[in-house]
Amino acid sequence: MANIHTPIPELKLNDGTSIPMLGYGTGTAWYKSSEGSIDRNTVEGVKTAIKLGYTHLDNAEVYNTELEMGVAIKESKVDRSKLFITTKVIKNIADIPKAIDASLKKLQLDYVDLYLIHSPFFAKTDEDFQKAWAAMEDVKASGKTKSIGVSNYLEPHLKATLATAKVPPSINQIEFHPYLQHGNLIDYHKSQNIAVEAYGPLTAATKAKPGPCDAMLASLAKKYYVSEGEISLRWCIDQGIVPITTSGKEERLSDYLRAMTFTMTPKEVKNLSEAGLEKHFRGFWQAKFDANDRS
């Protein structure tokens, strides 16, 4: 198991705040289909992550795990200022001020570090993006979130938002792994100084196997004495992209932290990227992206 004191590097955002470059999510392994009563397994999962040294916790109103995260934070007795908490809005996108208040209440927090619009599929027009974004700017001005951003946005959605934004999005959280590199989208983020978070970062090493990255993932894992999962995380971090992972297994969560103990060479990052281009795999939101394809 990795050393719990291995520091997690931070990435500076365009609003002057910083985000830890590895996040722990409660949307997949821990997702609940309805709010219901508090799931102690989820509480213990989040507490384990905090105990191991994860300070960046990712949530969303639709995961129905905000109550559990709130309890876990309280029971962990960790200093709030040491944590970086994200949540997202989509179900209550029509009333963002009410949505953030509901999330903060469940999380038992006065503020989150990052508040995201969970997906672009609520919007029919550019004005819809702009209206929602103005409400996000108001949430930031109220102090209920330090930073604001979006998730699953493609270039047209970002352009519509930026056209009237007073505060640009700090981050776009997208599915990102060697089999989903999004063409020029990452370069567009760089040009606009918008950071990228990667969900599903382990996909090439887990659910998209077999694939053209298999041999390279195996040989890099051997070279760095880590698992293919940690290579997948490092491949993101070495490109300045913040991976959000998860697991219900303490050992796996501990092992992921080994991704902080080495760096891949630029050539290794490039080779893995090139191998990944030989396959396309999207694990989330496929039907929505298909239905909203304007190309």
Ligand SMILES: NC(=O)C1=CN([C@@H]2O[C@H](COP(=O)(O)OP(=O)(O)OC[C@H]3O[C@@H](n4cnc5c(N)ncnc54)[C@H](O)[C@@H]3O)[C@@H](O)[C@H]2O)C=CC1
């Ligand atoms: N904004 C969005 O639309 C989305 C955000 N997310 C966020 O990202 C977080 C992480 O997303 P994931 O796709 O779960 O990330 P991930 O790609 O890191 O996968 C983690 C999963 O892989 C499993 N795993 C790890 N090693 C494995 C192995 N050797 N063999 C088989 N399975 C293995 C883990 O147990 C865990 O369930 C979510 O919890 C959520 O917070 C996730 C999906 C969509």
Ligand SMILES: O=CCc1c[nH]c2ccccc12
């Ligand atoms: O965030 C993306 C994946 C996810 C997990 N649970 C839900 C519920 C509703 C929308 C998206 C998701």
